[in-house]
Amino acid sequence: MQHKSHITLSFVVPAFNMEVYLGRCVDPLLMAKDSSDIEIIVIDDGSSDGTAAIADGYARRIPSVIRVLHQSNKGHGGAVNAGVALARGQYVKVVDADDWVSPGSLERVMAVLRSECGRSEPVDLLVTDYVYDKVGRRHKHIVCFDRVMKSDTRLGWDDLGRFGLSQYLIMHSIFFRTEVLRRARLRLPEHTFYVDFIYAYEPLPYVKTLMYVDTPFYHYFIGREGQSVQTNAMIARTDQLVRVNHAMTLDTPEPDSVPDGLYHYMIHFLSITSVVTSVFLILSRRPVNYMIKDGLWRDIDMMSPRIGHDVRRTLASRAINLPGRGGRFIIRYGYRVADRLVGFN
CATH class of the missing domain: 1.20.58 (Methane Monooxygenase Hydroxylase; Chain G, domain 1)
Structure with a gap:
C-alpha cells in the first residue's frame, strides 16, 4: 500500500471481545487538538460480542480518522500484523483495546513526531514511560527511563545508560517508524500469546536513532478477568x-x-x-x-x-x-x- 506522508501516526488497536473496554481505549486517541494527521485502525479479530458494532459506529461517525478491519480470529499477533500492514502513518503505535493513553501525553508526543516527520532523517524509535494501572491499586507503578536516556534528544544506542531490572522497552513504551517495521519484515506468530515481546525486540537492529519523551503516555490495564498476563x-x-x-x-x-x-x-x-x-x-x-x-x-x-x-x-x-x-x-x-x-x- 502506498505510504501517505501526511499521516504522522497510525494507532493500531487489536480488539477481540472488547466491547466493555473499546470506548475507553479509542476516546482518548480522539482527544488530540488536531487529528488531521492521525489515523486509528481497529482490528476486530473475530469478536463474538459487540466489539464489531462499536468499532463500526466509530468509523461511521469519524471516517476521516477511524478505519476498521474485520477478520477471522488470528490472535494478538495476527491482529497486529494486519494493522501494521494497513498503517499509512510515518509512525506506528499499538494500543491494546483494554488499555488507554493519556490525552496530555498525546499532545506532547504528537508535537515531537510532527517535528521528526519534517526532518530528512526522522528518528526510528520513540520511547515514552508507561503505567501499570492495576485494578484496586491506589499507587500506580510507572516505568520511567529518565535515568537511561536524556529526554527530547536524538540518541544512538551507545548514548544510552544502563537499564534497570524492571526497565525494558516493551510494546507499551515504543513508537516505531513504520519503515523500520517494514525493513525488518516483522511478522508475528498467529494464535500465540506474549508476542508483544517479539514486536519490541526483533526490529531493534534496524533502529539507528531513538528519542525519549519523559511522559507517562500509556496506561497498561492489569487485573481484568481472563487477562493473558494473570x-x-x-x-x-x-x-x-x-x-x-x-x-x-x-x-x-x-x-x-x-x-x-x-x-x-x-x-x-x-x-x-x-x-x-x-x-x-x-x-x-x-x-x-x-x-x-x-x-x-x-x-x-x-x-x-x-x-x-x-x-x-x-x-x-x-x-x-x-x-x-x-x-x-x-x-x-x-x-x-x-x-x-x-x-x-
Whole structure:
C-alpha cells in the first residue's frame, strides 16, 4: 500500500471481545487538538460480542480518522500484523483495546513526531514511560527511563545508560517508524500469546536513532478477568512463553554485528524474558517444566556460546538458575514479593 506522508501516526488497536473496554481505549486517541494527521485502525479479530458494532459506529461517525478491519480470529499477533500492514502513518503505535493513553501525553508526543516527520532523517524509535494501572491499586507503578536516556534528544544506542531490572522497552513504551517495521519484515506468530515481546525486540537492529519523551503516555490495564498476563494464565501457557523466548533467542545478533549499546540492551531484554519464562515454569510446580526450563538455557548456549555467556552473567539470570528445591523456593517467594510491589500480574 502506498505510504501517505501526511499521516504522522497510525494507532493500531487489536480488539477481540472488547466491547466493555473499546470506548475507553479509542476516546482518548480522539482527544488530540488536531487529528488531521492521525489515523486509528481497529482490528476486530473475530469478536463474538459487540466489539464489531462499536468499532463500526466509530468509523461511521469519524471516517476521516477511524478505519476498521474485520477478520477471522488470528490472535494478538495476527491482529497486529494486519494493522501494521494497513498503517499509512510515518509512525506506528499499538494500543491494546483494554488499555488507554493519556490525552496530555498525546499532545506532547504528537508535537515531537510532527517535528521528526519534517526532518530528512526522522528518528526510528520513540520511547515514552508507561503505567501499570492495576485494578484496586491506589499507587500506580510507572516505568520511567529518565535515568537511561536524556529526554527530547536524538540518541544512538551507545548514548544510552544502563537499564534497570524492571526497565525494558516493551510494546507499551515504543513508537516505531513504520519503515523500520517494514525493513525488518516483522511478522508475528498467529494464535500465540506474549508476542508483544517479539514486536519490541526483533526490529531493534534496524533502529539507528531513538528519542525519549519523559511522559507517562500509556496506561497498561492489569487485573481484568481472563487477562493473558494473570499468573494462572501464564502458568497454563508456559509452552507459548517458551516459544516466544526461542524466537527472541534466534533474533539476537552477535555482538560484533551491531552497536555495543544495542547488543547490551538486547542481552538485557533476552535475560529478562528468559527469567520471566523460567519463573512461570517454576511456579507450575511440575517436574517436567523444571526440565524444560533447564533446556531453555541450554538452547541459548547452543545457539551462540557468546550470547549464552552474556545472558547468563546478568544478576537476574544467575538468580533464576539457583539449583535445587531451595532455589525454586527462593524464586517463588521473590515472585510474590515483586508482584505485591509492582502489580504486574
